[in-house]
Amino acid sequence: xxxxxxxxxxxxxxxxxxxxxxxxxxxxxxxxxxxxxxxxxxxxxxxxxxxxxxxxxxxxxxxxxxxxxxxxxxxxxxxxxxxxxxxxxxxxxxxxxxxxxxxxxxxxxxxxxxxxxxxxxxxxxxxxxxxxxxxxxxxxxxxxxxxxxxxxxxxxxxxxxxxxxxxxxxxxxxxxxxxxxxxxxxxxxxxxxxxxxxxxxxxxxxxxxxxxxxxxxxxxxxxxxxxxxxxxxxxxxxxxxxxxxxxxxxxxxxxxxxxxxxxxxxxxxxxxxxxxxxxxxxxxxxxxxxxxxxxxxxxxxxxxxxxxxxxxxxxxxxxxxxxxxxxxxxxxxxxxxxxxxxxxxxxxxxxxxxxxxxxxxxxxxxxxxxxxxxxxxxxxxxxxxxxxxxxxxxxxxxxxxxxxxxxxxxxxxxxxxxxxxxxxxxxxxxxxxxxxxxxxxxxxxxxxxxxxxxxxxxxxxxxxxxxxxxxxxxxxxxxxxxxxxxxxxxxxxxxxxxxxxxxxx
Amino acid sequence: xxxxxxxxxxxxxxxxxxxxxxxxxxxxxxxxxxxxxxxxx
Numbered sequence: 001x002x003x004x005x006x007x008x009x010x011x012x013x014x015x016x017x018x019x020x021x022x023x024x025x026x027x028x029x030x031x032x033x034x035x036x037x038x039x040x041x042x043x044x045x046x047x048x049x050x051x052x053x054x055x056x057x058x059x060x061x062x063x064x065x066x067x068x069x070x071x072x073x074x075x076x077x078x079x080x081x082x083x084x085x086x087x088x089x090x091x092x093x094x095x096x097x098x099x100x101x102x103x104x105x106x107x108x109x110x111x112x113x114x115x116x117x118x119x120x121x122x123x124x125x126x127x128x129x130x131x132x133x134x135x136x137x138x139x140x141x142x143x144x145x146x147x148x149x150x151x152x153x154x155x156x157x158x159x160x161x162x163x164x165x166x167x168x169x170x171x172x173x174x175x176x177x178x179x180x181x182x183x184x185x186x187x188x189x190x191x192x193x194x195x196x197x198x199x200x201x202x203x204x205x206x207x208x209x210x211x212x213x214x215x216x217x218x219x220x221x222x223x224x225x226x227x228x229x230x231x232x233x234x235x236x237x238x239x240x241x242x243x244x245x246x247x248x249x250x251x252x253x254x255x256x257x258x259x260x261x262x263x264x265x266x267x268x269x270x271x272x273x274x275x276x277x278x279x280x281x282x283x284x285x286x287x288x289x290x291x292x293x294x295x296x297x298x299x300x301x302x303x304x305x306x307x308x309x310x311x312x313x314x315x316x317x318x319x320x321x322x323x324x325x326x327x328x329x330x331x332x333x334x335x336x337x338x339x340x341x342x343x344x345x346x347x348x349x350x351x352x353x354x355x356x357x358x359x360x361x362x363x364x365x366x367x368x369x370x371x372x373x374x375x376x377x378x379x380x381x382x383x384x385x386x387x388x389x390x391x392x393x394x395x396x397x398x399x400x401x402x403x404x405x406x407x408x409x410x411x412x413x414x415x416x417x418x419x420x421x422x423x424x425x426x427x428x429x430x431x432x433x434x435x436x437x438x439x440x441x442x443x444x445x446x447x448x449x450x451x452x453x454x455x456x457x458x459x460x461x462x463x464x465x466x467x468x469x470x471x472x473x474x475x476x477x478x479x480x481x482x483x484x485x486x487x488x489x490x491x492x493x494x495x496x497x498x499x500x501x502x503x504x505x
Numbered sequence: 506x507x508x509x510x511x512x513x514x515x516x517x518x519x520x521x522x523x524x525x526x527x528x529x530x531x532x533x534x535x536x537x538x539x540x541x542x543x544x545x546x
Contacts, residue, residue, distance in 0.1 A: 198506050206510040251532045258525035
């Protein structure tokens with residue numbers, strides 16, 4: 001019998017399941033682990049959880065399916081993806097805008113992971129025991145050279161993993177996700193054994209019907225859903241570039257969305273009941289959550305870990321889970337950033353090194369000053385909302401009925417999407433995004449008397465300056481970027497095969 | 506815990522985690538069938 005010739009490694013993710021897992025890893029981040037428990041506790045508990053899950057299933061997951069289709073259909077980085085899916089050269093700038101927002105996000109988001117790594121070190125050495133928590137946090141987040149070094153190190157690790165391409169991402173996720181889940185499960189189990197956690201569980205899952213008539217609760221649930229799963233920053237598009245032509249899009253995106261919710265719920269179970277158990281009253285627990293992400297994770301929770309028997313280990317596990325969540329998201333960011341350079345046939349080593357250096361430079365101000373960090377967090381958050389609208393626009397321009405019946409409901413599909421998908425992408429998500437963007441702008445005016453100030457931390461002026469500036473630059477260089485994105489591979493009907501762009505193995 | 510909280514916890518966690526695991530199993534099984542078809546031809 002003739003010997004089978006040695007098979008070359010196929011391009012792209014080794015299976016649809018590893019792609020779905022990579023997408024979960026990319027979506028899951030600090031938003032699931034520290035933001036979700038905080039906003040749940042301050043926005044009605046059980047009602048918020050139900051609203052968040054409903055919005056994810058009815059709106060966010062459908063959009064993620066659409067973005068997945070865009071990536072698989074075009075096989076290009078963000079600029080080329082928007083160019084080819086919408087079908088006009090001038091549409092390239094949508095992708096360039098989102099790419100630039102991701103570049104800024106990569107830089108400032110890694111600073112958060114640096115803080116977490118710092119605190120992991122403190123947990124390991126019991127370094128925050130007996131120490132005043134607020135000044136400690138202030139010292140870590142302002143003018144701390146160790147934070148800057150950790151920031152650069154974490155960026156380097158993520159850049160290296162992304163440099164290794166799909167196989168690097170698959171190997172890394174085999175480490176990141178299991179550690180993340182195991183850490184959170186252990187913390188959740190320990191929380192269950194603490195006396196007095198029943199009130200926390202009741203708060204997390206019980207609800208009053210009247211809470212569903214609270215408009216602000218729905219807005220907060222929408223904000224959490226959009227920012228946590230991450231449509232609008234290109235992860236679905238970027239990872240789908242390496243997806244098998246013949247695998248199911250709807251199932252993969254459903255797994256991604258449910259995985260994102262699953263981690264959030266696990267974090268909620270791990271943190272909220274512990275918070276309620278160690279606080280003198282539910283009101284005190286909720287006021288701790290109202291102190292913000294940083295107040296909860298770095299100040300209140302470290303204080304709680306100090307009081308609980310075995311709390312030092314809980315602290316280590318909590319910060320370890322955050323590092324895993326953060327790193328996997330930064331790897332996804334570098335994948336997004338590298339793709340347009342691969343399209344333009346730029347040398348792989350040079351492009352990754354250049355991206356690493358650029359993100360270090362952009363991120364150092366955030367690593368040095370928490371005010372600058374907060375500003376970047378605000379601007380990028382709004383940029384992501386705009387990115388989600390751009391994705392909806394691309395799907396509408398292509399034709400949502402075509403997108404649904406030809407691309408998503410293809411012959412390899414396991415779940416068939418009905419017309420709700422068209423409605424979600426055409427009306428529901430854009431409307432939600434406009435409401436959310438407007439609401440945050442109105443809040444910004446409420447927070448700041450100088451809301452017009454372009455150098456304000458949370459001002460509308462800073463949004464106009466930075467996002468407006470990015471838009472102008474993208475429009476200015478649109479033709480050049482469009483030409484560099486490589487030939488159009490999409491014939492408007494069929495998925496092209498995975499391309500060998502240097503990162504696909 | 507209240508009865509309502511217990512029921513909601515089971516429904517939400519069961520739905521989300523169960524849905525995720527079932528979807529993963531379905532995706533894996535579809536991939537295996539697809540691979541078998543391609544090997545056959």
